[in-house]
Amino acid sequence: MQERIVITGMGIVSAIGTSVEENLEALLKRESGLGRLSLFDSIYKDQIQVGEVKLTDKELEESLQMDLNDNYTRTTLLGIYAAKQAVENASIEDINDCRTGLISSTSVGGMDYIERYYTEFATNPQVVKYITSQEAGASTDKIANYLGLKGYVSTISTACSSAANAIMMGCRMIKSGKLDRVIVGGTDALSKFTINGFNTLMILSDSLNSPFDQDRKGLNLGEAAAYIVIEKESIARNANRAILGVVSGYGNANDAFHQTASSENGEGAYLAMEKALTMAGLESNQIDYINAHGTATPNNDLSEGRAIERIFVDKVPYFSSTKPYTGHTLAAAGAIEAVYSLLAIGHQKVFANLNFKTPMEELNIQPQTETLDLPLQHVMSNSFGFGGNCSTVIFSKA
Amino acid sequence: MSKNTIYINGLGSVSIQEQSRNFDLSTMLEIQQGINLAKQPSYKDLMPPASLRRMSKGVKMGMYAAKIALQESDIKTPDAIITGTGLGCLIDSEKFLELLLENDENHLTPTAFIQSTHNTVGGQIALQMGCKGYNFTYVHQNSSFESALLDAFLQIKGSELENALVGGIDEVGSSTYKNLQIAEKINTEEQLFESGVNAAEGATFFFLNKEATEKSYAEILDISIENTMDKNRIETFLSDNNIAIQEVGSLFLGSCELAVDKEYFSSFESLFPTAEKVLYKRYVGHHHTASAFGLLLAAEHAQKQVCNEKYTLLYNQFEGKDHSLILLKKC
Structure with missing residues (x-):
């Protein structure tokens, strides 16, 4: 019989909190994280509700003790923040102590920084470093580097189902015997690109979203990152890790x-x-x-x-x-x-x-x-x- | 895990070359310095004009290559569609972003946005073929295609799928490529940069099946993708598959012939002193999924081999990252 695949760690940063505990508390207290857009300017900022992570890029960089001169986008920073939590939550001391992979997902990659500097690339040498952050996989690479992970690293982008698909491929890598453990999840920062895209589709609500309601008016966009650590059950049991689910x-x-x-x-x-x-x-x-x-x-x-x-x-x-x-x-x-x-x-x-x-x-x-x-x-x-x-x-x- | 075998039974491509398959290295065009656009085939033979008008270049190239690969395999609808792309649907992404910036978020229409998502090509192929099966898109830089191939390989091997359509697609987006020239990552016609590549675009698709046919090109024995490289890995990979180094007759390498990645390729080649080698990016140019074209050449090469040479090994990496190995066996 196929050995079970268990979850031993999770990390999350979203509009309702920068840790698993904060997210749980908000869910139980029925507290929404939605509000007005403050991250960047947009002509829609007073018309839409968004779910922003309540940390600036600088705060994220500082809390992660990262090199401020590198080309980290917000998508990358949120990803590192959540992935680090997941690994710590699983009490993994050496990320490479078994065959470990990382499968992340993102919809628009580094678009948050590309759209900010798009018109400056030809004239401002200081922002040229962000050009290569457009690749969706660039954020995943940086997460792997931050974690010191050496092994299979990949990225999935199938729009809004991406992270669920990252979980599936992670399980497949374990079932096939290619890996013992995989960190799987996804990261997406808010961007003008997606706000305007969903706006043209006329599916952004001007009020708080109301799923499955007769009078629902559309969605509110949010930004977040979350990762879970999935492992072969025997590896988790041998390390005496708490098993959060299967x-x-x-x-x-x-x-x-x-x-x-x-x-x-x-x-x-x-x-x-x-x-x-x-x-x-x-x-x-x-x-x-x-x-x-x-x-x-x-x-x-x-x-x-x-x-x-x-x-x-x-x-x-x-x-x-x-x-x-x-x-x-x-x-x-x-x-x-x-x-x-x-x-x-x-x-x-x-x-x-x-x-x-x-x-x-x-x-x-x-x-x-x-x-x-x-x-x-x-x-x-x-x-x-x-x-x-x-x-x-x-x-x-x- | 079951021991299903995986065969390449059909292939098709759009590239800077004239045709979609049956390539001969001695007559193939070579890449020019700078940015090279793919030779666009006559799409109307394979696709209705009404749907062609709505398709972006990447979708057209992908759809065409996919149809050729399926046609060759006598298959109408695959069980799964798995694609890889480094930068996705760049032309529509740029179009939407540029209009957004120029018009300060006013007067935008949804078409370009809808077609800008990375899984547009995979989704459009599914829509056209009525394929309700598994549909994934990998976007991991220079192992985007290899990731898609690995997914299909594992699912056929593990009996989750009987067959799969797998492809790599990347299109030139003029602004993005111009930006990459500013960043000195892509050469201009006038200037060669130290870490500049000669870039191109294209789409290459494969139909994989657990059953071999008379037309089968090669068997895929194994695939490995890692973000770093150590020399022992190649020997381990081969010995895991019970193959001795001297049994590998040909190497297909994703080298851009740059100073920055020379050492990876030369130390790889040094393990196989007698093997024949092909640097496929000379014929297809660099793009994130150029390795799909490399696999096409290797598969055709394997099929044509008449001597005892049984195994072909592909190695790709870029800037010291995304190291992939694909092992083929002659059918």
Whole structure:
């Protein structure tokens, strides 16, 4: 039988906190991290709500004791901050004491700095160093260097499902025997590029996002980074590490419907959840809680809601979206929500879906709106992205 | 883990070369100093004009190479689509960013943004082919393609998939490449920089299957990707696959022939004194996924070999990072 893949560490920095504990506290206290944009100027700054990490680039650099003259972008800094926490949380002393890899994800790479200096590259030699930070993989390389990790290092970018996919590839590397341990997750800083991009799609809400509500108006963007340490169970047990959960199943499928919109019946989402259940060897009624993708766009919530109704038929588990706390953190979302799923398991809590008032006409289900104490054995986390990309990961209690 | 074997059963490419496959090193074009654009094939033979108009260059190149690779394998829809790209859909990214900056965030339309995401090519291929299977995109610099190939390799080997369409795509974006010339990472027509490459663009796709066919080019025995290199790794990699150094007949190297990476390639080559070697970037230019074209050449070379030479080894790295090994066996 295949050895289990366990989670032994997690690190997170998001709009609701710069540590796992702060994030948990905000989730339990129902405190949203959304607010007005302050990181950079934008003509939309008074019209939109965003989830900013409450640390400046300088504060991040200082707390990480990094060389201020290097070309770290905010995406990179957030990534290092969260990955370092994850490694410390797992009490790993020598990152290379077994075959360790790093699989990160990001949607726009170093775009936050590229857009800032784009018009200056030809004239200002001091900013030329940021040109190569455009490569999405540059942030991952810097995280690996900071951790002193030598081994398999890679980056995935499938828009908003990226980090869930990083978790999957990490598991695959362990199952195949190529690696013993992988640090997996994602990082994305806010940028003008993404704010304007989502604005042109007319899916940014001017108020706080309200997933699965009949009157939902769209999403709020956020920035964040999160990583989890996944290991072969024997390695974790030998090192006496605390086991935070097990990755018991995952699946990725393509909606093959539209470049940015999801199909009405949520075919891709359905297939991803079905694959994950099959791999986990679970019946749908064994899932206790779903941390939904729930971006609060009209299209996503309808498509995901329908897919959930189809797969769980007459016994839909408790579900909620945590996007009202953090905003939609794009490539990092799958990792943020992996941490939240593991916190749900660790503390036996279902987190409340904020801002919900009216059930959707098209659905017979509605999200959990109060924090709930519940015995949780299996938690499902959904992440869907542009390009029809649909991903599901199932975490279980060890 | 099961012991499925993985074969390359179809391939296709768009590059600076005239054709999409069947290359002969002696007649191939060589890269010019500076930035080289890919020779664009006649897309209308393979794709309906209405959908062509909406496609960006990278999508067109990727779609074309993918279709050729599948056509050759007599396959309509693959089980999975896995792509690699270093810089993604640069042309649309630049277009959206430049309009944003010029118009101070006003008057923007979504098309360029929609097509700017790194997984656009993989998503568009899935959409066109109605492929609802696994769909991943790797964006890790000079091992983007190798990461995609490794994913497919492990899934076929582990019986998660029976087959997969795997490709690497990178397009020249004029502003980004100009910026890279300012950073002295890409040569200009007039000036050679110490760590400047001769850049190009292209797309190369492979159809991989667990069953061999009469048309199979080669078997992929193993793949290894690491962010650093030590000399023992190559010997370990070969011995893990029960292959002796002298059994490797040809080397395909991703060298840009720069002073900065010379030592990596020369110490690699020194392990194989009698092997034939091909520096494939002379024919395809440097881009993050040039190694996909290197694998295409190596696969065609393996298929044509008539002598006893059984194994081909590919090695790629850039600026001391992203060291990858791909081991091929003649079918």
